Amino acid sequence: MAPRVLISDKLSDAAVQIFKDKGIDVDFQPDVGKDKEKLAEIIGDYDGLAIRSATKATEKLIEKATNLKVIGRAGIGVDNVDIPAASRKGIIVMNTPFGNSITTAEHAIAMMFAVARQIPQANESTHAGKWEKSKFMGVEITGKTLGIIGAGNIGSIVASRAIGLKMNVVAFDPFLTEERATQIGVKKVELDELFARADFITLHTPLTDKTRNIIDAEAFTKMKDGVRIINCARGGLIVESDLVEALKSGKVAGAALDVFEEEPAKENALFGMDNVVCTPHLGASTSEAQENVALQVAEQMADYLNSGAVTNAINMPSISAEEAPVLKPFVKLAEMLGSFVGQVTDAPIHEVEIIFDGSTAGMNTRALVSAAVSGLMRPQMPEANMVSAPLLAKERGVIISEVRRDKTGIFDGYIMLRVKASDTTRTVAGTVFSDGKPRFIQIKGINIDAEIGQNMVYTTNIDKPGFIGALGTTLGENGVNIANFQLGRKAAGSDAIALLYVDEPVSDAVIEKLTAHPQVIRARALSFDVEA
Structure with a gap:
């Protein structure tokens, strides 16, 4: 009997076809992830569950998933999956950590330019018929020091782009080796040294107990006057109330944020500040990235259900199709x-x-x-x-x-x-x-x-x-x-x-x-x- 997979969020038709081509019985119900009761009622019939962010794979849902073997998240974040509950039931949780890396890195670079040259504010002013050329005095990127917190896949891509812009790049990451730092062209430093040296700081680390509030009031005191902050990683890495005060005092010249402590962010103390650029969590929002992660998760799940190959699993060692x-x-x-x-x-x-x-x-x-x-x-x-x-x-x-x-x-x-x-x-x-x-x-x-x-x-x-x-x-x-x-x-x-x-x-x-x-x-x- 062919394995059965439920797609409970919106995935591309090409991803659905991958499942079919690999002999998987796929059930495409892109809206059922929003209906908790309906999803709980039918989940027991499936070997695999393919999701984006709308479906919440809670402990209660997992308890009813009597046949489930794998959950595939099209994207990097798995905040909507109860991983300990899945692990205890032997359910492998996969994500697609590299499908949107370039897209997110590019967004961080774009946000850096936006905050350096006040592009959104200048755009709004010009559309309003004003010609406030002297008001929007920016700073150059060239020759400035970029501090990257988190030098993993996305952080290393940001580094390569910044080096191409003739920036000096320093990076803090506990897992970054000297050899890897040399390979990607950055100088490995401790966090306090990064704060002291950087003209721009960009975050590319997951939200964990160790990284939560990594930038707070105390951290701001260690930074240069006029530093600019970019966060396209996770809300909660920056204490937003402390950032507001640092922006008001001028310690921080500007901030560009794609993520927030509470999302969707309909209200926030940072909104409306002249020196802040905000976007609604667009880091992975390009047509290429959305297609890439959908195709990638379909390939990974089908390979696991057919051959036992494990790729990009959060709670299980990877096993390639060849081995x-x-x-x-x-x-x-x-x-x-x-x-x-x-x-x-x-x-x-x-x-x-x-x-x-x-x-x-x-x-x-x-x-x-x-x-x-x-x-x-x-x-x-x-x-x-x-x-x-x-x-x-x-x-x-x-x-x-x-x-x-x-x-x-x-x-x-x-x-x-x-x-x-x-x-x-x-x-x-x-x-x-x-x-x-x-x-x-x-x-x-x-x-x-x-x-x-x-x-x-x-x-x-x-x-x-x-x-x-x-x-x-x-x-x-x-x-x-x-x-x-x-x-x-x-x-x-x-x-x-x-x-x-x-x-x-x-x-x-x-x-x-x-x-x-x-x-x-x-x-x-x-x-x-x-x-x-």
């Missing part, structure tokens, strides 16, 4: 390794170390880490999945780390989990053979070669004669048929393990009989999701 087929069996392996440890561990888990050896070190390890953590947590938290597990682990204070290393053993590549719980540390390793099936290759440091089945029995025992016979007899007497039997030990007479692949689930009563055997230290029934 998805190769990665799939290793994702399954990582999940099973995590599931094994999760099923044999009752004590609270504190730390998880995931070691990628050989060829696996060159794979998309972020996706593999998500899979391993989801398998680890699911025995205690059945709702855990690749999307939600890292979030759930973080909420519980579990420390997750990964190690990549060159080939160390006979296998081209394998994955090892080392899990520290409050009672002990457990290790398990596995690989994928040429048949595409995952195998356990080491448990507790003991080498084995065990096929993974839906129902299994795991024991730790003392290596003494008679154990195998007793184990087989107990299972046989209770109607449990053994499909595969793997043994391993550290040394003769020391700790040993047994891993049995059986045809049916093993009851607690049978496990109790196995545990009662004097040579058995521990016995545990296991189950694995072996479906592809």
Whole structure:
């Protein structure tokens, strides 16, 4: 059955056609996103939801989305999606962060010119029949210093345009490396230095707890007299009441704002000020950008629903269409390794170390880490999945780390989990053979070669004669048929393990009989999701 996608906001016909061309059953209802009750009534029928900004994917809506696998936002902002709620249900949230980058960057440059030369005010005056040439004295852009707060995709485009205008560009971004700064032609500085040096300041950072109110009254005191401020990023980055006072005092010569603390902004203290240019959140509003993001989100969602490729996801590591087929069996392996440890561990888990050896070190390890953590947590938290597990682990204070290393053993590549719980540390390793099936290759440091089945029995025992016979007899007497039997030990007479692949689930009563055997230290029934 073909996946079904609901488009609940206005998207172009070309985007609808992309879904159809890729074999997706698409339902185009561009106004249903505004009808909360109707949307909630029908959302359970769909595998994907494509939206712009009108649809609000709230926790209540997501609860009713029983089949939903992916939400695609045509645009960069996902303020209208409850990402934690989606993550907990395993719903991937995608956006299109690059489809409107050029458009937004160009708008910021246009706003900079507008505030430097007072173009909107001069335009209004001239239309009114006035000729106030001396009133609108502007400043040149050339040779001035532009301070960019946020040097990501949009910020770097603004930088390139500003450099072309012969401006000096400095940038503040905690994630900007010196190498990247050199590459895009800017000087990396701390925020206070940016404030002190910039003639123009433009913001291109998301709104987070760390960036909210990043420009306030205190920040203005650190700036040059006559600085000009441009914000085409997010409302809330600037304390608007502080900006009003800075504009009145002349500390700030002008401001150009495309975004506001409250939108739609019908009233604002900045409106009507002579030295302020305002536009109604037009950063992404070009016909090219709107078409680009619509086509991009359709491609991304269709690729995910058809092949498992994950692109521009907010809450899930990206998996390209090319690597998805190769990665799939290793994702399954990582999940099973995590599931094994999760099923044999009752004590609270504190730390998880995931070691990628050989060829696996060159794979998309972020996706593999998500899979391993989801398998680890699911025995205690059945709702855990690749999307939600890292979030759930973080909420519980579990420390997750990964190690990549060159080939160390006979296998081209394998994955090892080392899990520290409050009672002990457990290790398990596995690989994928040429048949595409995952195998356990080491448990507790003991080498084995065990096929993974839906129902299994795991024991730790003392290596003494008679154990195998007793184990087989107990299972046989209770109607449990053994499909595969793997043994391993550290040394003769020391700790040993047994891993049995059986045809049916093993009851607690049978496990109790196995545990009662004097040579058995521990016995545990296991189950694995072996479906592809």
